[in-house]
Amino acid sequence: MFDFATFFLEQVEASPKVQFVYNLTTNHVAFVNPAYEQVLGGHAAEVNAELAGLLARLHPDDLAYLAEYWRAWGSGQPTDEVDIRLQTPGQPDQWFTLHPNYQKAASGNVWLSGTLHDVTVTKEYQQNADLFNSRKNATLDMLSHDLSGAFILVEQISQYLHEEIKPAPSGKMLEMLDVLASTSQDSVKMIRDLINLEFLTSANSALKRDRVNLNEVLREPLEQFENGQRLTRHHFTYTLPARPVYVNLDVNKFAQVLINLVNNALKFTPDEGTISVRVEPGPGTVRIQVQDNGIGIPLDLQPRVFDRFTPARREGLRGEHTTGLGLATCKAVVELHHGTLTVESTEGQGSTFTVELPLSTVSKRPDERKMAVR
Structure with a gap:
């Protein structure tokens, strides 16, 4: 019998896009795929420790805009994808498109999953x-x-x-x-x-x-x-x-x-x-x-x-x-x-x-x- 769970997990692991799951109840990253290391230069095992530094790289003009989206996601409000910029000293800004998904579990935990796609060239x-x-x-x-x-x-x-x-x-x-x-x-x-x-x-x-x-x-x-x-x-x-x-x-x-x-x-x-x-x-x-x-x-x-x-x-x-x-x-x-x-x-x-x-x-x-x- 075909194992769909294993198949999709393999696809996520091999994806060139950053895919993550964030627990809105406990405020921590529960999962991030290996693309996080290639695209954002971090270490998957240290993602929660690195999160503050990553957010500090957000373009100043995008902070209030992203915060507005974050409030909408946290309440389960459906939204379109959002484009944001990350700054790196001495380098051009990187553009990313974020596709979010909201899920409230029976346990009471609220999850936000998503895909972060580097669209700088586009x-x-x-x-x-x-x-x-x-x-x-x-x-x-x-x-x-x-x-x-x-x-x-x-x-x-x-x-x-x-x-x-x-x-x-x-x-x-x-x-x-x-x-x-x-x-x-x-x-x-x-x-x-x-x-x-x-x-x-x-x-x-x-x-x-x-x-x-x-x-x-x-x-x-x-x-x-x-x-x-x-x-x-x-x-x-x-x-x-x-x-x-x-x-x-x-x-x-x-x-x-x-x-x-x-x-x-x-x-x-x-x-x-x-x-x-x-x-x-x-x-x-x-x-x-x-x-x-x-x-x-x-x-x-x-x-x-x-x-x-x-x-x-x-x-x-x-x-x-x-x-x-x-x-x-x-x-x-x-x-x-x-x-x-x-x-x-x-x-x-x-x-x-x-x-x-x-x-x-x-x-x-x-x-x-x-x-x-x-």
């Missing part, structure tokens, strides 16, 4: 990918404004030549001027459609939130806009808090929301106008404001500005095409993050779009959701 890969995407999307947005302006200028020159050349040009010349104008129009539309399609496609995929430092997420695209002021022909500034601000985000989607809001400000702010982004933490929430001194939104259109295919949609000051979905998509993504997106605007003076997000808290269940963009 985290570094994801952070680099998010960084690349943010940089790429911000750069594409700036280039789209620069190229749109150039193509619109070509279109205007072709129209001027069409009207001003005397005597009337030959049919061939008229045809060439018409081709030049239509090509310029199509190029502007193609540039904007490409960026809009990427944003809408990304927004419609599954949402996967991680606990991240909002400052690190936003700094890269904001620096790209600051460095690209020459391309957009605007004055751009931003301010971030001095201390880390932790929120639960789908990094790629939220970075695109920020880029889309800045892009919207660029579209409706004349050359040499000012656009600023401010991030301000408060009690339980953090506020991100994108402010411009552009043409503003007429009062009667403001209640509909976040509608899909909104009647408030307008071409940009440089002829930028709009689908009427951008702000609606931004609002939907923000709300999937349990946040809010609002606008205040005065026609002729500018607009301020404000995102408010809750600060990071215990996740009660896996957060894999999709947003429908119809």
